Amino acid sequence: MLFRLLGILILTGSLALGWVLMSLDSFSNQPLQLPEAGIAYEIVPGSSLSAVAGDLQQRGYINSAFYFRLMARLEGQAGNIKAGEYHLNAGLTPRSLLTLLVSGQVVNHTLTLVEGWNFRQVLAAVAGHKALKHTLEGLSDEAIMTRLGSPDMHPEGRFLPDTYHFPKGTTDLDFLKRAKVAMEQLLEREWAAREEGLPLKTPDEALILASIVEKETGHAAERPEIAGVFIRRLRKGMRLQTDPTVIYGMGDDFDGNIRRSDLRRDTPYNTYVHRGLPPTPISMPGADALHAVLHPAKGNSLYFVAKGNGQHHFSSTLSEHNRAVRKYQLKR
Structure with missing residues (x-):
């Protein structure tokens, strides 16, 4: 009798186990209940398997938290x-979902820092990105640079323009x-x-000049030529006389127009007043502008003027430059 009962229990257990394994x-391998476009799903740091399985069932994506836990354990x-934000595609099964969550292949967000932006524009873009965790709100530029490990560094021009990819929850400081x-x-x-032979003593001076070249033209092919003009003027001890430095020195006083009085305003950045480079970069230069400054185009031009089509006319003499100004700026 005992052996018969034991046999029945073993048979019943085997049948139950077989049924569980079949289920x-x-x-x-049954597709999750997801919309056709898929969904974004986030696992917060510290979440346990039970918490994730329960949440998936509560949201209606799977029909059994128990089976999801059992599958993961087996x-x-x-x-x-792994914690993070995932994109769950339609057609995903619990098994492929588990593989995804274990892989850590989280969704990457992007933010582009644009060539020629100043630090204020950088901070605005960072503060406005919803995927970043914001920790710098209300801090001064000096406090931010201190947190970045450079307490005595001016922030302008110190961040490379590029498109950056990062997971949700990345801090603004880490970005x-x-x-x-x-x-x-x-x-x-x-x-x-x-x-060799450039009139630039340090990498910082190259960065400063590159920031000016970046603001002077958006036409990539002209950057080496404009860099060449500035390099030759520096060699000759001529003032750079570049409007973007004047504008930067004016700060919030700039209303879109530069007047003669602005060109005479004595700010540290006014290259109509002061010889040499301004004290800091005035924008974020891109890689092309920096390369142009350190490999400037050869030639004799010492002046350039905007032609109104995004490009410039280059001149070797002041008289030629004045004629170009009358033609392109004064329309005479």
């Missing part, structure tokens, strides 16, 4: 689920640190490969 296999992945390191690495490489 688990069916569950594991596959040895119970403790390997800026990454862009800052990218600029430092680029500047180091470009400075090491610079042309």
